[in-house]
Amino acid sequence: MVTFDWEENDAKEKVKHFRRKGSAAWAVIEVTNNCNLNCRWCYANSGYKSKIMREHMSLNELKKLVRILKDSGLKQITYSGGEPTMYPRIREAVKIAKDYDFVVHMNTNGFALTRSFARELKSLGLSQIQTNIDSVNPRKHDYLRGRKGSFSRAVSALKNAREVGITCVSQTVLTNKNEKEIVSIFEFARGLGLQRCRVWDMMPSSGCALENFDIRPTNYIESLKELTRFAERTGGKHIESGEPFFPLNYKTGLDVSHVPCVASHGVLVNFAYNGDVYYCVTQRKPMFNVFKDLDGRFDEFYKIKLREFLESAELNSECRDCELFEKCKGGCYTRRSYSVDKTDYWCISKISNRQSRVVSRDIPCFSV
Numbered sequence: 001m002v003t004f005d006w007e008e009n010d011a012k013e014k015v016k017h018f019r020r021k022g023s024a025a026w027a028v029i030e031v032t033n034n035c036n037l038n039c040r041w042c043y044a045n046s047g048y049k050s051k052i053m054r055e056h057m058s059l060n061e062l063k064k065l066v067r068i069l070k071d072s073g074l075k076q077i078t079y080s081g082g083e084p085t086m087y088p089r090i091r092e093a094v095k096i097a098k099d100y101d102f103v104v105h106m107n108t109n110g111f112a113l114t115r116s117f118a119r120e121l122k123s124l125g126l127s128q129i130q131t132n133i134d135s136v137n138p139r140k141h142d143y144l145r146g147r148k149g150s151f152s153r154a155v156s157a158l159k160n161a162r163e164v165g166i167t168c169v170s171q172t173v174l175t176n177k178n179e180k181e182i183v184s185i186f187e188f189a190r191g192l193g194l195q196r197c198r199v200w201d202m203m204p205s206s207g208c209a210l211e212n213f214d215i216r217p218t219n220y221i222e223s224l225k226e227l228t229r230f231a232e233r234t235g236g237k238h239i240e241s242g243e244p245f246f247p248l249n250y251k252t253g254l255d256v257s258h259v260p261c262v263a264s265h266g267v268l269v270n271f272a273y274n275g276d277v278y279y280c281v282t283q284r285k286p287m288f289n290v291f292k293d294l295d296g297r298f299d300e301f302y303k304i305k306l307r308e309f310l311e312s313a314e315l316n317s318e319c320r321d322c323e324l325f326e327k328c329k330g331g332c333y334t335r336r337s338y339s340v341d342k343t344d345y346w347c348i349s350k351i352s353n354r355q356s357r358v359v360s361r362d363i364p365c366f367s368v
């Protein structure tokens with residue numbers, strides 16, 4: 001995942017803080033698996049046409065979880081799902097997190113985000129939304145998100161949220177359906193007045209994210225370079241890269257914060273509506289359940305569980321001998337686990353055996 005900023009904001013400081021802290025700082029909580037869209041690539045399989053049981057986190061459980069996270073020193077909660085605006089207790093959820101002094105963000109498709117709802121959420125403590133723009137062609141966006149009208153609702157939501165003072169981030173899931181227009185998508189988002197645009201490649205996961213994996217992008221790293229050139233041309237200020245291989249083979253004058261993977265560094269923790277804790281949102285096998293298995297402080301327990309998980313993760317032995325290993329740490333665990341040779345399929349070493357390569361060595365990385 002890579003975020004491009006056209007305005008100075010606290011993101012850079014936040015990355016520095018997360019890095020210094022070196023333990024869980026940010027939680028994504030999927031408060032519901034209910035959704036009003038039917039996205040082709042959904043790692044959570046939440047499509048409204050899917051046959052999954054519709055379930056929510058109870059308010060009591062949510063209160064308990066927020067308290068646990070506070071006691072463990074986390075700083076930010078991002079509500080997600082499913083679609084968090086379909087969670088019946090979303091107003092209380094925002095307020096509870098804000099009352100504990102968390103920075104409160106939300107991943108929302110925007111379908112239900114009217115101006116008055118946005119204003120209400122803002123007054124309760126929501127400071128940022130992340131909403132997808134997956135094409136500048138409404139029909140294509142609607143096709144990817146599986147519901148007619150989702151493009152115009154997303155655009156309205158971004159305008160509504162902006163007007164009431166919520167920071168808006170556009171997100172795009174890169175596929176082979178939209179990679180050729182990724183710069184136009186960013187231009188469009190910029191035209192809406194957005195100062196932050198984020199992109200990630202369609203990731204393999206379970207369910208429809210695997211069934212539809214043939215729409216994955218053809219060359220994510222090249223698209224990122226194209227976007228960097230766009231940012232360089234248009235006064236971009238900063239890039240936050242959570243992509244292990246970017247910008248390792250690309251030099252840019254823009255300021256870059258590079259974190260190979262926030263999940264494997266234990267900074268970001270993901271919770272499902274039932275308390276299951278995932279290594280990454282794309283890994284739908286829980287490491288443990290926060291309501292049933294937690295023993296002691298969350299941050300300490302999480303570190304132990306994460307270490308166990310990563311130790312059991314397969315890594316191609318050639319990776320450790322590679323000159324890039326200190327930077328990429330073996331790449332993305334999820335992509336690696338779906339790759340036959342257990343190496344990340346965007347690995348620039350693999351790709352660049354055919355190309356000349358400039359490896360930028362001046363990008364700071366975590367040590368594990």
Ligand SMILES: C[S@@+](CC[C@H](N)C(=O)[O-])C[C@H]1O[C@@H](n2cnc3c(N)ncnc32)[C@H](O)[C@@H]1O
Pocket residue numbers: 035041042043044080081082083084107108109130131132171172173200201202203204205209
């Ligand atoms: C699962 S949704 C839940 C929140 C909300 N319903 C929404 O649409 O933002 C969160 C975000 O994850 C991203 N996403 C979902 N499946 C993905 C996949 N297979 N690969 C990459 N990103 C994905 C999309 O950007 C999506 O907006």
